[in-house]
Amino acid sequence: MDQYSANKSMEEGLPSSGDLSGSQSVDRALRLLALVGRGAERGTSLSTIVEESRLNKPTARRLLLALMRAGLVEQDEGTRRYYLGEEAYVLGTLATRRHSLLELSMESLRRLSDTTMDTSFVSMRRDNYSVCLHREEGTFPVRTHALQTGYQHPLGVGAGSLAILAALPDPEVEDVLEAIQPIIEKKYPAYTIEQIRDDVQETRRCGYSLNPGRIVPSSWGVGAAIKFPDGRVAGALSIAAIDSRMNASRQQELGALLKAEAAQIEAKLRKMFSSRTSGPDIPPRMKD
Numbered sequence: 001m002d003q004y005s006a007n008k009s010m011e012e013g014l015p016s017s018g019d020l021s022g023s024q025s026v027d028r029a030l031r032l033l034a035l036v037g038r039g040a041e042r043g044t045s046l047s048t049i050v051e052e053s054r055l056n057k058p059t060a061r062r063l064l065l066a067l068m069r070a071g072l073v074e075q076d077e078g079t080r081r082y083y084l085g086e087e088a089y090v091l092g093t094l095a096t097r098r099h100s101l102l103e104l105s106m107e108s109l110r111r112l113s114d115t116t117m118d119t120s121f122v123s124m125r126r127d128n129y130s131v132c133l134h135r136e137e138g139t140f141p142v143r144t145h146a147l148q149t150g151y152q153h154p155l156g157v158g159a160g161s162l163a164i165l166a167a168l169p170d171p172e173v174e175d176v177l178e179a180i181q182p183i184i185e186k187k188y189p190a191y192t193i194e195q196i197r198d199d200v201q202e203t204r205r206c207g208y209s210l211n212p213g214r215i216v217p218s219s220w221g222v223g224a225a226i227k228f229p230d231g232r233v234a235g236a237l238s239i240a241a242i243d244s245r246m247n248a249s250r251q252q253e254l255g256a257l258l259k260a261e262a263a264q265i266e267a268k269l270r271k272m273f274s275s276r277t278s279g280p281d282i283p284p285r286m287k288d
Helices: 003-011 023-038 046-053 057-069 086-099 101-116 159-166 170-187 193-206 248-276
Strands: 073-075 082-084 119-126 129-136 152-154 209-211 219-227 233-242
Touching: 023 046, 023 057, 023 073, 023 082, 046 057, 057 073, 101 119, 101 129, 101 233, 101 248, 119 159, 129 159, 152 170, 159 170, 159 193, 159 209, 159 219, 159 233, 170 193, 193 209, 219 248, 233 248
Parallel strands: none
Antiparallel strands: 073 082, 119 129, 119 233, 129 152, 209 219, 219 233
């Protein structure tokens, strides 16, 4: 390609033949961005990025530098680990309304509250806590007000929070229980760590969680976890009602409804993530 053609390609947004094959470089850089994102607050080491991307180290480092110049990735000067940068945060914030767990759950929440007449919730994990993202009111005249949008409880406290905890691997459950023990002892007298551990096992056995009025005595709840396609916990759906509306048969009924709606949200997540990864795979390790 002559200089005129190369310049014209650049002006038209087309890759030039001198590009590390142009669009291939973009594909590789975006894959690296996704790998860095998976590290979340822990960060991602260069060795992990090289191993998982199947790129050689010089190529991976050069692409990471390009992402850093764009503000999408940053590197900690002390640990040398890579993190998502400020520009990635801005872009993520702009995408939140369309692709957030709340947005994906709204149809299910409305359907749950319309069907049951009770209040439904969607929650997500934040470290060792569960945070309520939205409260969808039901039409039953007597309502429970135990959980409001923005409220958070330690994992295992409350129906949605317990569903999230029970969906974690056993070692992670134990790490969480160790971390939350002081606050459980201080602020949640109706709970003990051993009780939460038993609740986790019961939730796994039933397929849904139950809060039998341990936070507010008259307010009971049932919950079901929502998972990402890779098995990680995305959050939970839950329903709360006064105790007189939560006999054993209705607990099972609500549990089945919640599991069905959680499956609907998981299908949306699978579709969303498959559309992100449907492009060409990074080929086996290649030299520059």
